[in-house]
Amino acid sequence: xxxxxxxxxxxxxxxxxxxxxxxxxxxxxxxxxxxxxxxxxxxxxxxxxxxxxxxxxxxxxxxxxxxxxxxxxxxxxxxxxxxxxxxxxxxxxxxxxxxxxxxxxxxxxxxxxxxxxxxxxxxxxxxxxxxxxxxxxxxxxxxxxxxxxxxxxxxxxxxxxxxxxxxxxxxxx
Amino acid sequence: xxxxxxxxxxxxxxxxxxxxxxxxxxxxxxxxxxxxxxxxxxxxxxxxxxxxxxxxxxxxxxxxxxxxxxxxxxxxxxxxxxxxxxxxxxxxxxxxxxxxxxxxxxxxxxxxxxxxxxxxxxxxxxxxxxxxxxxxxxxxxxxxxxxxxxxxxxxxxxxxxxxxxxxxxxxxxxxxxxxxxxxxxxxxxxxxxxxxxxxxxxxxxxxxxxxxxxxxxxxxxxxxxxxxxxxxxxxxxxxxxxxxxxxxxxxxxxxxxxxxxxxxxxxxxxxxxxxxxxxxxxxxxxxxxxxxxxxxxxxxxxxxxxxx
Numbered sequence: 199x200x201x202x203x204x205x206x207x208x209x210x211x212x213x214x215x216x217x218x219x220x221x222x223x224x225x226x227x228x229x230x231x232x233x234x235x236x237x238x239x240x241x242x243x244x245x246x247x248x249x250x251x252x253x254x255x256x257x258x259x260x261x262x263x264x265x266x267x268x269x270x271x272x273x274x275x276x277x278x279x280x281x282x283x284x285x286x287x288x289x290x291x292x293x294x295x296x297x298x299x300x301x302x303x304x305x306x307x308x309x310x311x312x313x314x315x316x317x318x319x320x321x322x323x324x325x326x327x328x329x330x331x332x333x334x335x336x337x338x339x340x341x342x343x344x345x346x347x348x349x350x351x352x353x354x355x356x357x358x359x360x361x362x363x364x365x366x367x368x369x370x371x
Numbered sequence: 372x373x374x375x376x377x378x379x380x381x382x383x384x385x386x387x388x389x390x391x392x393x394x395x396x397x398x399x400x401x402x403x404x405x406x407x408x409x410x411x412x413x414x415x416x417x418x419x420x421x422x423x424x425x426x427x428x429x430x431x432x433x434x435x436x437x438x439x440x441x442x443x444x445x446x447x448x449x450x451x452x453x454x455x456x457x458x459x460x461x462x463x464x465x466x467x468x469x470x471x472x473x474x475x476x477x478x479x480x481x482x483x484x485x486x487x488x489x490x491x492x493x494x495x496x497x498x499x500x501x502x503x504x505x506x507x508x509x510x511x512x513x514x515x516x517x518x519x520x521x522x523x524x525x526x527x528x529x530x531x532x533x534x535x536x537x538x539x540x541x542x543x544x545x546x547x548x549x550x551x552x553x554x555x556x557x558x559x560x561x562x563x564x565x566x567x568x569x570x571x572x573x574x575x576x577x578x579x580x581x582x583x584x585x586x587x588x589x590x591x592x593x594x595x596x597x598x599x600x601x602x603x604x605x606x607x608x609x610x611x612x613x614x615x616x617x618x619x620x621x622x623x624x625x626x627x628x629x630x631x632x633x634x635x636x637x638x639x640x641x642x643x644x645x646x647x648x649x650x651x652x653x654x655x656x657x658x659x660x661x662x663x664x665x666x667x668x669x670x671x672x673x674x675x676x677x678x679x
Contacts, residue, residue: 266399267412268411268413276373278372281399312411315406315410316406316407
């Protein structure tokens with residue numbers, strides 16, 4: 199087991215990602231943030247909290263998206279659905295979707311399908327904490343990436359969050 | 372998490388976790404139905420046949436809509452326009468349909484146990500949409516969903532099932548389900564329409580006075596008098612039934628408490644329910660219909676063929 203990011207590093211990366219999003223979307227005008235269920239929620243909440251220090255909190259529109267019903271492996275495995283909550287229109291908005299690990303790209307593919315059922319966004323960007331390179335199965339890349347790592351298939355990337363796992367770090371197992 | 376069963380033949384065969392999984396998945400689908408695009412691609416590679424050997428409006432449309440909202444391909448079979456009228460057996464009909472690569476069968480039949488028979492002989496997943504006087508599991512699930520939505524939980528809830536208990540598959544499925552979820556049940560109606568020994572068999576209260584039953588309960592699930600299943604007179608006339616067992620506004624107002632009114636439909640207005648009650652503020656009848664689509668989506672989604 200190897201630690202990729204310590205608690206302190208996770209905090210720094212979250213801060214950097216938030217600043218990058220702010221830089222590209224000044225004052226978050228016409229921009230909405232969407233976390234992907236279940237594993238992208240913790241990161242997206244931290245980024246939203248960070249953004250609240252940078253822009254007027256009232257201008258932040260934050261939603262959560264569940265992709266269970268859009269997965270392409272329905273035949274293989276049954277997944278239990280989570281809540282989706284997007285209490286605003288995404289029509290003509292810039293959408294930043296947030297997940298913890300970008301790996302095969304299939305989750306994001308499903309998320310794009312799910313997202314488009316809510317309207318036609320002007321632009322969609324992807325923000326991830328960890329990008330596992332070289333194992334992509336779709337042409338999908340992150341726009342805001344915490345850390346890129348090279349891994350082999352047998353390895354697992356574990357992202358721990360305080361509220362779920364009691365500690366905050368990213369480990370390679 | 373997955374269901375403990377491959378088919379939905381009845382509530383009898385489900386356990387509490389199955390029911391909870393179906394209800395919680397249904398609430399996710401209810402969210403989907405509020406979106407601008409009320410459709411998800413989950414079952415786009417699944418083909419479902421709706422076999423209806425008995426008439427139905429609500430259930431068939433609700434299933435069909437649920438299937439389409441899940442992006443499944445659907446086939447419809449109705450008795451009047453089929454080869455069954457030429458004497459083909461049920462098993463032959465279904466095997467012929469399945470040879471066209473159909474994954475799931477939703478079926479309604481006037482013979483109790485017909486889906487159980489099919490389940491023994493065919494590989495496809497079967498959803499019972501009502502078999503004779505046995506069970507109507509998706510109706511019980513949507514009733515439970517509607518009650519849970521209104522009251523928060525089913526445990527401890529007092530539910531009166533009123534009317535033709537003898538011929539009602541809705542009553543039996545509801546009793547099984549609510550018992551498993553910890554609700555208390557009373558059946559009420561004329562003695563000729565309540566099976567003997569029902570207390571011993573299913574552990575429910577029995578009451579022959581409708582007003583007393585209404586006073587006891589939080590929810591009254593009022594059933595239709597099923598004249599098509601009664602081959603001998605079990606009460607003297609519809610008018611007399613309505614006078615003794617019908618529910619009207621005056622009766623509800625005399626209770627001194629608010630109760631919720633449900634009905635699986637179709638309503639015989641003026642017989643078991645008066646219009647001022649069916650369309651009144653305490654009725655959740657149309658919510659039941661709305662929830663039916665979400666609940667059936669959950670059942671189909673959870674039962675769709677998996678490789679492992």
